[in-house]
Amino acid sequence: MNILEKKWSVFFLFFVAISCVAQSSIKGKIVDHNSDPIVGASIQILELKGVGAISDFEGKFTIPITQGTYVLETSYIGFKKNTQKVVITSETVSLTIILQEDIEQLNDVVIKSKTENEKKRSKGYNLNIVEAKNLKNSSTDINQVIKSIPGVNIREVGGLGSNFKLALNGLTGNQIRYFIDGVPMENFGSTLTLNNFPINLVESIEVYKGVVPISLGSDALGGAININTGYKNKNYLDASYSVGSFNTHRVALNTQLIGKRNYYFRFTSFFNYSDNDYIMKDVPVFDLELGNFLGNIDAKRFNDEYTSAMLSAEFGVFDKAYADKWYFRLLNTFNKNNYQHPDNNIFRALGDFNTEGKTYLLSTVYQKTISNLELRASGLVGNVKETYDDTSTRKYNWTGNFIERDESDQLGELGVARSLFRLTDLVANSQFNIKYSLNDNHTIEGNHAFNFLKRKGKDDVNLNNTSFRAPSSLKKNVFGLSYTLKNSQNIYDVTFFGKHYLFSADQENSNGAIAQTIDFSTTGYGLSLAIRPIRDLTLKASYEKAYRIPESYELLGNGLFITPNFDLQPEESDNINLGGRLNTTFSTFKIAYDINLFYRQSNNFIRLKRPEGIFSEFDNLTDVTTKGIESGIKALFINRFEAQFNFTYQDIIDKDRFDEGFENAAFNSRVPNIPYFFWNTRLGAKFLKDKLAIYWNYSFTESFFLKTENNGNPLDKNDIPAQNIHGLDIDYSWKEGRYNLSASVTNLMDDLVFDNFRIQKPGRAIYLKFRYFLQ
Template structure:
């Protein structure tokens, strides 16, 4: 670590000397590129002929060329789908120039834009980081949420515990849970409240999805050990409206709205977004235990004489789900002192009946979980702050989340909706419980970037995350007299080189993770408040080298940390006991890959393959506490994960496309012996981690035709297939191999058909999931819904 920090410091010092040596006798040329409609255009190539200096416009249509020697040049502005412009300029020493351009569409090239232009998606995928970028436009008319879209990408597995709104486990290259972080426009999703979740957000709310694997860039300000997902929404300063509603099996309703009003003259912008989800989730469970016989009063069994369990099919009866979210932002754009200044308010809530425990042998009939969240936010962004090339982006939020879990029935249920009295609640408690958690959060982020010249740039990011946590049982009013607090500070610095005319890109970075805890702890049998602080340094590098324009290799490494989460330290108020003595997790993450894209006439190909290695220490995960009969988080195991993944994409014009991907991952337990009396893993050393897929893949086929029946229409058909190889549910070395529990191989088919009119203004689609009605399982062998049908209506105006 010391060697790396010294090397980074030396590189930064040399770059400063290099920059100052270059600046004498030079000048800058900057400007803005807009379309004929006045909209800022991003991704436009701006080059200076004769000087080999090239850049692209940012999301606000702005560009900057620095350190140009005095002389006469031709400035060229070009992009596929637009008419190329050329403009003669004369550069004088120390005299900056700012020029605006308006590009018009090239109608002859417009049909080929999607396969020949270098989009933001392609730029991200060709960075040095192991990242996958997904454009959501092709899924906009489907009924999918973001989880279902992400589950199709390479290296990602999402395992849900049931239907709409159920808990899920998100995994990237074998690391999962809290080790993976989720963001919306670079802001942690958890800041917005519990209903803001990937399985709630409809696809219409996202412009693209970015999946970082193992190595996470500095600008996200994350303590992510396994990777991160960034949901990027529409950032264009234009007016639009997108409204949709879908209805389907199990009485499922999903509504979404996102809209924006932008006044170009005043710069005023008002943006609103929201969604509503509800479902009965009453799909059929196959081959479950049901009580038959005995004496019943309604669905209450009063006498067990003659009663017995039989295996039968039964509908889920206590799995209703409802969630709603609304967000409103208002502000101004394109001012001299601010490119963006927005103030926002948000509210969301969710209501969920819990049908099962962590496996389907435990059945609930009255347990409920509700959550409420409200937030206030402010964001500010300014490019060329004080000097050319210096940009500042800040965000701050204040939020409050409230969670209530209700478990007040002394009884047990079976899958036939029959219950009987017992000495414990449904979740195994000896007292009735309405577990309440209140969390007040203050979050702030500042990101500063400086483009020294086209070859060198710096990025500095600071994140503050302060949270106050209170747990109590509302039934007995045992309010938390010693609430806990978590204070996270993450500082990151990155230095990027763009060398050999853009063929070689290197990003060096370092991160500092600081955690402060204030929590209640028993010391000599006296409950006291105790403060502790700790800090760790992380570091890494991401590099990409292009052998040709379409062929490149990339590699990345990060020594990363993941700080303790609030639930791990303070518990969830019901089943999970907090552990204030946890240590951070850490991992050394390596990625090595290559990509190749080329075009033959109207045929476009993209091939990518990579290998990965993860050596993770001090895993935090819940284990049984034998003394209190609940779960407790501990630093238990070390895991080594190796694997590889590959993806092939083919497009023919705008008619036909197919995507194939495959992932193999080998997650091995490297813990030789358990560390506490509650958990013992001897005999599982070098075993595969149980309950985790190790081989899976996807195939996505799409065919579409424009101007079907009428001009301005499009008819599109999609077929999606997912394959998951069988895997053990428990440790492979434990028990008899012939009777060992496993998750069988799954092969699921989905199909959808959509039709658009008036160039996408009116859209209707129909979809069938699990077309062959296969019995499918997910986390801990929980059954998922069988065949289901959905229809969606969408209106899009821009």
């Protein structure tokens, strides 16, 4: 072998040796005591200066290293350092490092990182975010969770699945817009709402009050609610079953599989059922033949069954060169709702009237960040079907007895004629959002949202009902543009924005030609300001000239008892918020405190006119002024004991001098049937190394008048009495949260509780829930 060959042989052997040694590594994951990943933790090899790693957004790290024995030191702000000896004898060593919180160090930290939700809270918008992590074991839905937020009031007319009215700072109903993962739920129908969506399918809920950012592309008048279902690039299975009072059953399943090359599949579903057969106190009974009043009795609800279900399949990719995230989602929902009585009174007992809904939706969402440019686009098409069944030939009273109507009597239970009316909506919406940061201090954002609906109707029984036999359609465009300025020290940031609304509606005749049309456009604007004078304190102010475009059934009618009104104008409101947020840690306490003053000057309110017979229509009438204060505090002691308290006081005054041409008797008085003072408390503690959690809940609502307070003697008026509602939640988890068992008691004291239109709500109810979570 010549000298050259020897040199190459030695070099080759040396290269092979180095390659073999370099294949060894230390891999691991950094987590806290709750097994949540810690992002940005430092991992260092003490024997080798400069050799180490930083944990990624999943808490993971990798350190290539030669075989040997080393001391590994792991550190992160607010946690105690962790050191451990590691012996490298194979190609890869895998570790899970648990860091314990250091309370003393937390007091001395000058710069601390914020979670994404805390960054949102520190903006100038009046925003509450509910993080569902500690609520996933409870037997509840989104409505029951967000009604404990300051300024939020939810009025229901029964049990599970019943119709409800949600109010934010006095603005209510359609004046609030709803979103799932930023996609508008507008025109989704009755099958997917806040009162049937289980909380363990949710990661967080954002509630914007008054002023809504352009990124949601909304024509909200009073606020918006965005449900985040969460996104994790990991495999998991979350399944639960709940059983409880009034023959209530709830099932939820949420699972995700990650494939090769960052593909994923996610399946989400739920099923709800309840008889809602709770006892009603002092309901009136009328003779079925003559209609004479026979007296009041206590009676069980016998026609209030509710069923709903959802199936959702999502396929997508993440962390690709062409997309940070891109998915397609197919959604199918169904519900059937029996009605025991009309929503606004209990004088007429119904035995067969029911509605059904079916919704089919296909949507896609695309997200990509390129340097300083952020893009987000979404699109949705679908079909929504609603059926109203008023075909019963029977007449019921609250005893559950009935008589058959005479053959010549064509009355339905609700209408002047028996009816089986079907509405079919073709819906579509899209949204495009672009955000560009010129530098750390200047950001420009633009948004365009489009909504389309085409409605047809058919009555299979009442041939005289010709509503929507010729289709009607609506088109809405909302354009938004904003500019954000903040200083380098992040002491303040201010956002100026504008929104332009374009709307058109067409109603065809039997020949397919346009019979009526309406077009209007208008422009709104606003700003949000956040100032951080000291660490942990944010002062906020926001204003918006907001508009809300009429809904389809308000403008076009519903084909049954609501007639069209093409003269409706958009609602408008000047919304002002002033407040602050303190989020700090000292000694063994963590405290978050919010306070907000709000003012709403609202005009052209859309309201349902007094009926002419059984028919009515929506019109613009009432001007309303709302002012009030809301505040909330949450305290956490040694991460084990928790206390929450919030209250809302609001004055909602009718400022309209005339009502349909007559002197308005309610002028300058509170708008009736809306609470003006309410508060909530939640106390809890964790035991057995956080495996056992116990919470007590209490809510209070001051009494208020059912009708205007100006007419007659206030002492003789019908009111909705003060409400005191207690609840209890107990959770137990084992096997590191894989198995979870919980018990919930609502209306613990079994108090007589009333809600919207003084309709009685359920008494004491007990629910048990088992949840299995594997990650």
